[in-house]
Each structure stands twice: as structure tokens, then as C-alpha cells.
Amino acid sequence: MAEILVKVDELAKRLLAALVAEGVHDEAAAATTKALMHASLLGIDSHGARLITHYCKVLRGGRVNPRAAVSCHRTGPATAMVDGDNGLGHLTAYRAVAVAIEIARESGIGAVGATRSSHLGAAGPYALAIAEAGMIGFATTNTDSIVGLFDGAEPFHGTNPLAFAAPVTGEKPWLLDMATSSIPLNRVLLYRSLDKELPEGVAADAAGAPTRDPDVAQMLLPLGGAGFGFKGAGLAGVATLLSAVLTGTTLDPDFIPMVNSDDISTPRNMGHFFLAIDPARFAGANIFAAGMRAYLDQLRAVPAIDGGKVMAPGDREWAVKQQRLRDGIPLDSDTAAFLNF
């Protein structure tokens, strides 16, 4: 697919404008733009600017409410529920995170469930926002079925991400933002277009049998592959239990599919879950900071295998961000056209 390089500020401006043109209010447009720019800058292109076309479509269709009035209900000294009013998931998620941080400052930890939300993009930006407030952050969501169970012949879980972040003095946060599938769906599509064999144990055919043929692959296998996929499937379940079961929102198989559905007018009632943990209430902020320093120094001192490179979670993504801030962001031609580049 042809790509063009666009300037960072210009991309952010056009994303914002595209949302505002759909009637999205300022706070929501800013939240969605921030989340998309996070992904586009860090190299997570599947969850970056390219989603704008989809969001505009579902805003127009009525699935997503452009004028959402997000509300928050405190349910305990350390817990709250946020109702997204069927608006853009990024707004709901950033609001929930702000509440989680506020609660954690008071109580040491804050746990916030979100209901009546929608696709929040990548989960990383929300864990990151908590780390930027000096705390350990966790964010998760469930989504529609595309990943198999261990030994399962049909897709069951979504790619259900788990994102964790932690502050590091003097550098960018430690940041793990991972799908609980073995491989991202986009990687399968890429290998299909490249006519390249998939790694072993990451995808399965329509009957659930592992396949290395990207043209035959119809579902993703859970993290852990053919032999240990029960772990990835279990972790996908953790995302569902926290995001959907705990909040009373939609289970993975019950979702109206995000894409490839004729129904773009019915809200999907997606749930999310966020945690903020304040190090000040455990060993203390200074001991925590020294521990993160020691942990990362030890980790980065581990020798690499030939041709490899040892990195902490986020190291690769922060390097991509530096490079893209300098050189611009690659945009596929469809998205570029949609944004009038």
C-alpha cells in the first residue's frame, strides 16, 4: 500500500477537524486526536490515524454519540463507574483515568469501570496518562471475537489488550501495551499481501487448526501459541472479566462487529477498566523511583543474542516517536485521501 509522510502537527490538526466536522464536541475531539496521535507517533499504526475513517463513519451512522455527556459515579472510597453516554471511547477512557488518578491520590489505588463506551483505540495511552501522573497505570478493554480459545474451533475473545505503564525518573515511562493474541490481525493481513509464511502457532484456519498460510488464516491464536495458548486465552478472559463482566457491559461474542457490520447505528455498550496505583502508599515514591532505575539498568545491561537487541517495554516505541517527530508520520493512501493530504 502506498504511503506518504505527513507532518505531525498537520496530522493532529486534520484529525481534530475531521471529528469536529462530524459534530463532535471539543473535549471528545481532543481526546480522540490525542489517542490516535499517541499510536501514530509510537508506530502502532493499526490504532493510529487510519481509524479516523471508521470513527467518522460510525459517528455519522449514529453508533457513536458526538455530543456525549460523560458522567462519573463514585461507588466507594477507591472505586468509581464512568458512563460514556455512547460517545467516543477515548473521551470516556481519559475521563475514567483522570478519576482513577484522583481517587488513587486520596486512597492509594483507584479502580474505575466504564460503561456505554466505544472503541478506545490502543489501550496504552490511558495507562501512560496514569504513569505521567507518577503512578503505575493499568488499562484494559474487551472487543469482538477474533481470537480462538485453547483447542477452540471458533473465535471467542477479542484481541483484548492489557496495557501497563510506570513512571521512570528522567526518561519516558516503562510502557507495555499488548494484545492477548499471539499476533496482531494486521500482521496476518500484511503477510497475506507479501505472500509470506506466518510463524508457527499464531493463527488458525476456519476450523481452528493452526496454519502458517496467511490466506487460510481465519482466526488468531491466543498468546502462547499451539502449546501454551491457554495462557493467552486466560489473559484475554481477564480483560473480559474486568472490562465487561465487572461493569455489566457487552461480552466479546455479543458485540456488533466493529467493522464489517451493516449496523452502524446501534451503540455497542463497550466496557473498560482502569487502575491507578500510587507508589507513595507502598514503599514510597523515592524507593519506587530507585527501584525502577535499578530494574531498567539491570535489564538493559543483559547481553543480547547475535543480531538482537535487549529493550524494556516501550523502548522501541519511544525511539519510533523520536524518529517520527523528526521525519513525519507515514500514512496509507486511503487515510491520506480522507484527510485531504
Next chain:
Amino acid sequence: MAEILVKVDELAKRLLAALVAEGVHDEAAAATTKALMHASLLGIDSHGARLITHYCKVLRGGRVNPRAAVSCHRTGPATAMVDGDNGLGHLTAYRAVAVAIEIARESGIGAVGATRSSHLGAAGPYALAIAEAGMIGFATTNTDSIVGLFDGAEPFHGTNPLAFAAPVTGEKPWLLDMATSSIPLNRVLLYRSLDKELPEGVAADAAGAPTRDPDVAQMLLPLGGAGFGFKGAGLAGVATLLSAVLTGTTLDPDFIPMVNSDDISTPRNMGHFFLAIDPARFAGANIFAAGMRAYLDQLRAVPAIDGGKVMAPGDREWAVKQQRLRDGIPLDSDTAAFLNF
């Protein structure tokens, strides 16, 4: 290795007696026995009764304090720290879990860090104890280096487990108790004795190169294998950040090795981390219970691949427990001899 079948009650009695004979006080002896019996009953034999020999050795050596006075310090409306006084980790962990549950009843979520603890056996029993109190439970710990980083040529993390549990009305809890390595160390040892090839991407030689030869394997690879091990390594890091960095205890590479160390007199200052989340403070206990029911019904209705079986986390273990309660627990000959069977 020759095995004998022993009666459940008799095994529990002898484990308790062995600990008491080392001067361990009643509460600690009961906690350790409970945790070991959990693992032995559920088929997690690596973390079951066989550990008694090791615990007795380190109790005698002075590494572990048989008369530990565990103390708890409430640090916020939703947080606490528990000091294990260098006693048996199972006592520290069960105490921490009791505190987490109490806090969660008050505040909606309870987060407890543990310091000056020691090996807690499997992490599952502690998440399970929280589920048995009607809440979602999470338990984690870090341990000494045996698992590689993605692209790393030396072991870095421990097998750092993540355990989650959730209550299910009318049946045993949903229970995920997983190491963040691709494969358990014991599996490698088993394949070595069977002269059987390992699966691809689960273990590496002394230089970090993936190997399928169990005789050559010197370290475990993180969950996700050769291509996606950055996920497992990141999750192992989550365990370390919560258990050690947040609590100010020992980082994985700094531990005195659990086994194969001449030093059995110095405490290891191991940390753990526990969360209890009360569904009553989110969508409510009834909606949560209905959601768990719907989730499990949907999951178990997924067709299996040929020769496979679709199960929820814990299904296999609870079935093993039923069978072992009936037939007895298989014990290796060394442990059987140690316990005078």
C-alpha cells in the same frame, strides 16, 4: 521417578507435622500446608507437597523464620503493607489477602504489598482465597532469574506468576494461575528424562539461542516464544514492578537462588502484591454473577478442534482435584521418604 499414591488427609497431616517439628508456629504451619495441599490437589505438583523438603531445609538453615510475627501497616483507605518478618511466604500471603479483602469491603478495592517474605508456593491459592470471599482476586510475586528477555542471552526474570480468580455462583471459581515463561522448568526436566524434543520457542541454550534439545536448554523463554516473547517478558516485568519495585524488595537478578545456593541462612526479602476487587462497587454483585454465568456458558459452548477440549481457566485443575480427592495424591519417592510414607 517412582511415585506412590497417598491419602489426602494423611498428606496434609504429615506436612503440618513436618513444619511443626521445625519449630514453625501453628498459623504458619497451617498456611503453608493449605497452600501446598492446594497445589497437590489441583495437579500443580511442582508447587505442592514436594516443596516440604526445601522449606524444612531453609527453616533449619535460618533463611526462613519459623516464629514469624507478621505485621500489617495500613497506608491509605485502600492500601496496606504487610511485613512477613522473614517467615514462610504462605503465611505472609494469606495474611495479606485477608487484609486486601477487608479493605475491599470498605473501599471497593484493596491493594496490599508484602515485604520480607519468602517463597509462597503457587500464586493461585491467594487469588482463590479472594474469589472465595466473593471478589476478583489477583496475586503476583517475582523470583530468581531463570527466564530470558526477548533477544536476551542470559536469564533475567523469574518465572514470575500472575494469578487471577473470580467467583462463579454454584461452581468452583474461575482460576488462572500462570507463569510468565513459555513453559515450566519442570517440563524441561521431564522432557530431558524422557529424551523428548521440546516444542519450538520455549527454551534456549546458555547463549540464549532457542533450542528444542532439553539437554541443551539452560534458560526458559518468556511466554510468546521466539517471535512474541516481548509480551511474556513484559508481563514478567509487571510481576516484578508490582511485587518488588513497588514494595522496595529484591529484584529478580539480586535474589539468593531459591535452590542450588550454599547460603540458606540469609533471608531473601521477597515481595508480593495482591488485589481484591469487590463487584458490589461496580455493576453490582448480581449483574457480575449473571455475567460470569453467561461468559462461562458461552465459552464452554465453543466447539473444540478434533481431539481437543475447550475449557475455562481452572476447569482442568478442579477436575484433577475431584479425582485426587477420590484416589489420593501421587508423591515422588524422595518426598514420600521424607514424609515417612
